[in-house]
Amino acid sequence: MRDETSGQQLSAGLPDEAFDTDGLLTKRVLRAWALAVLAPRAGELLWDLGAGTGSIAIEWCRLHPDNRAIAVEHDPRRVERIASNAARLGVTRRLAVLAGDLSDLLGGLPSPDAVFVGGGVQDQVLQRSWDALPAGGRLVVHSVTADSDSVLLGAHQRWGGELNRIGVEVAEPIGRYTGFRPLRTVTTWAATRP
Numbered sequence: 001m002r003d004e005t006s007g008q009q010l011s012a013g014l015p016d017e018a019f020d021t022d023g024l025l026t027k028r029v030l031r032a033w034a035l036a037v038l039a040p041r042a043g044e045l046l047w048d049l050g051a052g053t054g055s056i057a058i059e060w061c062r063l064h065p066d067n068r069a070i071a072v073e074h075d076p077r078r079v080e081r082i083a084s085n086a087a088r089l090g091v092t093r094r095l096a097v098l099a100g101d102l103s104d105l106l107g108g109l110p111s112p113d114a115v116f117v118g119g120g121v122q123d124q125v126l127q128r129s130w131d132a133l134p135a136g137g138r139l140v141v142h143s144v145t146a147d148s149d150s151v152l153l154g155a156h157q158r159w160g161g162e163l164n165r166i167g168v169e170v171a172e173p174i175g176r177y178t179g180f181r182p183l184r185t186v187t188t189w190a191a192t193r194p
Helices: 028-038 055-062 076-088 102-108 123-132 146-159
Strands: 045-049 068-073 095-099 114-117 138-143 162-166 169-174 177-182 186-192
Touching: 028 055, 028 114, 028 138, 028 162, 028 186, 045 055, 045 123, 055 068, 055 076, 055 095, 055 114, 068 076, 068 102, 076 095, 102 123, 114 123, 123 138, 123 146, 138 146, 146 162, 146 186
Parallel strands: 045 068, 045 114, 068 095, 114 138
Antiparallel strands: 138 186, 162 186, 169 177
């Protein structure tokens, strides 16, 4: 059997260029952080909700050959892009890509070991995700808006965990010099169900 990912990086945090994207992509540093706190173990199932490019689900699957993921995305073009990225990165058989609204799809999914929410954060999605997790299950959420930050603050007050803001700056030319340009700051919340 030929390994479709031969010669590719095995750790989390593939270069952003590894993914075809319309710009809705969890950037490399934040993706590596998210996967670290999602703490994948062999044979586990991840829900990637508001999957965008599918980078979290794809990297989850790449970390162990028995890992599986379900990526849920409402935009049909992004659903196609996730499937294309999964094929190029060798995880097609272990990644189910579902098109539709989270509120319609969550009730019919198999129980996850971990959940990542990267799209717009809604309290009902967090509650349903939390309820679906077994003891020891992990929930990780990224937010870039004040509205979603308030939802994460409420989740942190209810369930504990880690609430962080991560700011990343990238070097770029400023004339003949180099300066740093900040990327959008991301609020992250991570919790493990007792």
